Amino acid sequence: MQLPGRGRRSSEPSFTDSRHLATSLAHVLDQENDSRPYALFGHSLGALAAFETSRRLRRARSAPPVLLALSALPAPHTARFRAIIPHCLITGDLVLTDLIGPLPQELCDHPESAAAFGVPLLADLTLLLQHRHHEEPPVESAVALYGGCHDPVATPDDLATWNDLFTNAADPTLFPGNHTYPIDQPKPLTERLVRDIQAAYGKPLVPAKPSCP
Known part of the structure; x- marks a missing residue:
């Protein structure tokens, strides 16, 4: 799903309220009118979006995902972001490259590109800081947890805290890299995600046949 403020929707304002995003x-998903089983994968802010969307669907008595695959974010009930990010912003200790790794040279050389990259990121931080976790019954969908071995945002212990919010539990799967590990590890991540979906679904996934022109 392409969120506002990114890609082809870069001219639209980004979400800064997790409730509006999940709704x-x-x-x-409700409007898709598709009865097939589905899974939700979310990286970083997307992990919170996937989790809150699944809870919003449950409240609406809609079909839940067979799997929630959550990547590179501490669970929301720990409030870790609210404990770390404000201090870093106020003291000036927040170094972007410590969170996401080296920035492309294009961003350093062109202010317009830097702004296009930075504005959605600031919106994401605002959303995370404003989010307040509300207790609900544990989510019954299967869960998979992914992260980077050297991610300062979500350590293996941080990832494991998601298990508090599910009836099932999963050990975090770690990949080489930092917070942006999916950029460097797309094939291993995709292969693991496919295996986890198949395990949750209970049968092998069948690739869609190409349609005729």
Whole structure:
């Protein structure tokens, strides 16, 4: 799903309220009119979006995902972001490259590109800082947890805290890299995600046949 403020929707304002984001995503899934099983994968802010969307769908008595695959974010009930990010912003200790790794040279050389990259990131931080976790019954969907071995945002212990919010539990799967490990590890991540979906679904996934022109 392409969120506002990114890609082809870069001219639209980004979400800064997790409730609005989850409601919008749940509405899209409800409108698909597709009865097939599905899974949700979310990286970083996307992990919170996937989790809250699944809870929003449950409240609406809509079909839940067979799997929630959550990557590179501490669970929301720990409030770790609210404990770390404000201090870093106020003291000036927040170094972007410590969170996401080296920035492309294009961003350093062109202010317009830097702004296009930075504005959605600031919106994401605002959303995370404003999010307040509300207790609900544990989510019954299967869960998979992914992270980077050297991610300062979500350590293996941080990832494991998601298990508090599910009836099932999963050990975190770690990949080489930092917070942006999916950029460097797309094939291993995709292969693991496919295996986890198949395990949750209970049968092998069948690739879609190409349609005729």
